Amino acid sequence: MKQSYPKIGIRPIIDGRRGGIRESLEDTTMNLAKSAAKLYSDNLKYPDGSPVECVIADTCIGGVKEAAMCAEKFERENVGLSLSVTPCWCYGSETIDMNPNIPKAIWGFNGSERPGAVYLSAALAVHNQKGLPAFGIYGKEVQDAGDFSIPDDVREKLLRFAKAGMAVAIMRGKSYLSIGSVSMGIGGSMTDPDFLQEYLGMRTEYVDASEILRRIQLGIYDKEEYEKALKWTKENCIVREGEDFNPEDLKHDREQKDKDWEFVVKMTLIFRDLMIGNPELNKIGFGEEALGHNAISGGFQGQRQWTDFLPDGDFSEAILNSSFDWNGIREPFVFATEDDHLNGISMLFNKLLTNTAQIFADVRTYWSAEAIERVSGWKPDGILSNGAIFLKNSGSCTLDGTGQQSNSEDNPIMKPFWEISEEEVEKMLDATTWYPSALEYMRGGGFSSQFLTREGMPVTMCRINLVKGLGPVLQIAEGWTATLPNEVFKLIDGRTDKIWPSTFFVPRLTGNGRFKDVYSVMNYWGANHGAISYGHIGADLITLASALSIPVNMHNVDEDKIFRPDAWSAFGTDSEGSDYRACKNYGPLYK
Numbered sequence: 001m002k003q004s005y006p007k008i009g010i011r012p013i014i015d016g017r018r019g020g021i022r023e024s025l026e027d028t029t030m031n032l033a034k035s036a037a038k039l040y041s042d043n044l045k046y047p048d049g050s051p052v053e054c055v056i057a058d059t060c061i062g063g064v065k066e067a068a069m070c071a072e073k074f075e076r077e078n079v080g081l082s083l084s085v086t087p088c089w090c091y092g093s094e095t096i097d098m099n100p101n102i103p104k105a106i107w108g109f110n111g112s113e114r115p116g117a118v119y120l121s122a123a124l125a126v127h128n129q130k131g132l133p134a135f136g137i138y139g140k141e142v143q144d145a146g147d148f149s150i151p152d153d154v155r156e157k158l159l160r161f162a163k164a165g166m167a168v169a170i171m172r173g174k175s176y177l178s179i180g181s182v183s184m185g186i187g188g189s190m191t192d193p194d195f196l197q198e199y200l201g202m203r204t205e206y207v208d209a210s211e212i213l214r215r216i217q218l219g220i221y222d223k224e225e226y227e228k229a230l231k232w233t234k235e236n237c238i239v240r241e242g243e244d245f246n247p248e249d250l251k252h253d254r255e256q257k258d259k260d261w262e263f264v265v266k267m268t269l270i271f272r273d274l275m276i277g278n279p280e281l282n283k284i285g286f287g288e289e290a291l292g293h294n295a296i297s298g299g300f301q302g303q304r305q306w307t308d309f310l311p312d313g314d315f316s317e318a319i320l321n322s323s324f325d326w327n328g329i330r331e332p333f334v335f336a337t338e339d340d341h342l343n344g345i346s347m348l349f350n351k352l353l354t355n356t357a358q359i360f361a362d363v364r365t366y367w368s369a370e371a372i373e374r375v376s377g378w379k380p381d382g383i384l385s386n387g388a389i390f391l392k393n394s395g396s397c398t399l400d401g402t403g404q405q406s407n408s409e410d411n412p413i414m415k416p417f418w419e420i421s422e423e424e425v426e427k428m429l430d431a432t433t434w435y436p437s438a439l440e441y442m443r444g445g446g447f448s449s450q451f452l453t454r455e456g457m458p459v460t461m462c463r464i465n466l467v468k469g470l471g472p473v474l475q476i477a478e479g480w481t482a483t484l485p486n487e488v489f490k491l492i493d494g495r496t497d498k499i500w501p502s503t504f505f506v507p508r509l510t511g512n513g514r515f516k517d518v519y520s521v522m523n524y525w526g527a528n529h530g531a532i533s534y535g536h537i538g539a540d541l542i543t544l545a546s547a548l549s550i551p552v553n554m555h556n557v558d559e560d561k562i563f564r565p566d567a568w569s570a571f572g573t574d575s576e577g578s579d580y581r582a583c584k585n586y587g588p589l590y591k
Contacts, residue, residue: 005046006080006169007053008162010037011070013086013095013106013119016062025088028146029060032085032109035148039155040162047331047355049418052166055079064094071099080169081162083107084123087145092122098132101172101201101589103165103547105135107158110142124566133565133586135161135543160563164544167352168589172201175294177275178339180209180301187466188340188527189301195472198588199548200345205293209306212270220289221269222280225326229265232326237261237315242435242450245499250439257436260311260445268316268325271300275333297348299336303442312437312446313337314395321398323357323417324425331417332357337396342464343529346474350462350533353540355416357400359453359532361391361503363461366522367492375495376488383455383482383506387518391461391503391532392496395437395448401503401532402431403454403481412454412481414534435499453503455483460537461505464550465526471588474545476538476555477521479507503532508556515556524554539563549583552576 012033015021037054044052055077057070061084074082082097087109097104104127108120117138127134139154150158178191193204215221238261244251252260273281277292300306300313307313319325320333334351336344337360347358368387369380380387403412404427405420415424437446461477482504484492493502507521514524538557545552546564553576562575564582571578571585 009074009079009082011084014060081165107137110139136566174296175203177295177298183338188342229326242433264315297334299339310444312442317396346531357398359401365390388504397501457481473553551583
């Protein structure tokens with residue numbers, strides 16, 4: 001999965017007047033740029049775990065020629081977003097970043113000796129006048145000249161902009177791989193190439209599901225890795241195979257189940273190879289297949305044309321979405337069940353902002369506290385006193401979602417893969433049971449993971465929906481995971497598909513609108529799926545959405561955490577309405 005990642009460009013902006021003014025500011029301005037670059041390289045990482053790289057302009061930028069020289073350098077250095085920094089007044093239109101395709105921000109130093117904030121306002125006005133939205137960063141407290149420390153409020157905005165901008169830049173030029181076609185009439189699996197191209201700068205790659213059979217039948221996979229993968233699966237998954245709950249007349253015998261395991265392991269290899277390629281295939285005469293489809297995200301149709309006669313994709317999807325496999329701990333993939341590309345892209349947003357594995361789930365059932373008590377006799381309290389949303393899907397959820405990773409205080413968390421230990425991998429596997437698929441639904445067999453997510457993880461659920469005449473909109477709900485007493489859970493789980501993974505989600509309520517109560521969150525959710533990330537990242541998602549001109553139609557993020565381009569303030573004083581109007585005005589980033 002090695003690739004060349006985009007870099008952050010830092011533009012030190014200076015007063016161009018020579019003869020004492022510029023000369024007195026050179027070191028101060030360049031040091032401010034270096035301070036921003038250090039913040040980024042110390043705190044942000046690429047999806048592979050390496051530190052984010054920054055490129056600083058060769059000289060301070062006092063006019064249009066130096067701005068052009070900086071732009072040329074950024075083009076050579078694969079800069080995907082830019083931050084302009086200044087401690088002083090500069091010439092607005094002569095010094096701004098004019099590249100329309102990359103996110104940009106300006107940090108105007110709040111110092112009384114020089115009017116950096118005045119330049120910030122002037123430059124943002126030029127950006128707005130020219131239709132080039134930019135994020136404005138201005139600290140609340142006055143700093144002394146030569147003070148290169150970064151206040152907490154400035155730091156928060158600098159990092160929020162950079163995470164969102166880096167996500168935009170990483171997606172650009174990549175592919176979404178759609179394997180199969182529409183699954184059971186689900187709108188999200190009607191892959192929309194115009195949305196992916198115009199809003200995200202991504203290609204759509206279509207591969208018929210018959211390609212999986214072709215590769216299995218012709219042996220287009222790494223045979224040595226397959227043996228390694230099958231051995232690992234026997235030692236770590238088949239030994240944790242659960243009871244077969246199928247009717248006796250439908251059950252597969254042991255010989256058939258073993259064949260099904262072999263088949264789904266091959267499917268996993270093939271899905272991965274289709275996404276990112278595999279140089280080993282070139283060695284056996286399949287050079288075209290070795291290249292893959294340059295996919296940063298993908299999905300598999302599965303139901304029904306495939307699963308009516310062949311093993312389902314649950315095992316493959318679960319392993320790909322997890323932070324480990326037979327090759328050890330590694331970067332998780334983003335792979336959507338039922339080829340729901342809108343949920344796959346939502347998962348991708350989350351992953352690029354956090355570098356963690358993502359939970360794919362049905363937004364299945366609202367359970368009120370009263371309903372839980374009625375069916376179980378147990379009265380919920382604490383976090384469950386207002387009820388919960390039951391998230392569940394057919395075994396495709398990342399095993400990181402078990403909540404078996406932990407911090408130093410033994411609280412459940414989900415980590416970037418480079419922080420996960422082998423002991424935590426074992427805990428995730430121990431917490432997971434692999435049940436034979438329900439053959440009334442998945443007639444071709446297969447195996448589904450089953451676990452219950454640990455209580456107490458802060459999480460954010462999001463979802464992109466496409467609306468005719470409006471375009472994409474993003475929904476966001478921050479909250480926490482919860483659990484039930486074991487016997488109560490068995491009663492609740494037994495009413496649905498008990499062989500699938502389960503997560504109980506309690507959104508943070510505001511008492512108003514769509515977050516008036518838990519029922520309202522479920523009632524207003526725009527589709528049957530949701531993408532769930534570790535951490536409260538709603539503010540980061542809002543910033544990312546604004547960079548892509550995608551309005552947010554539902555969220556429970558505190559107002560003072562919302563950070564959008566400066567131009568949004570010109571579209572009205574109501575935050576949600578101005579977001580819609582600005583996104584409509586500017587349109588897709590790559591239109």
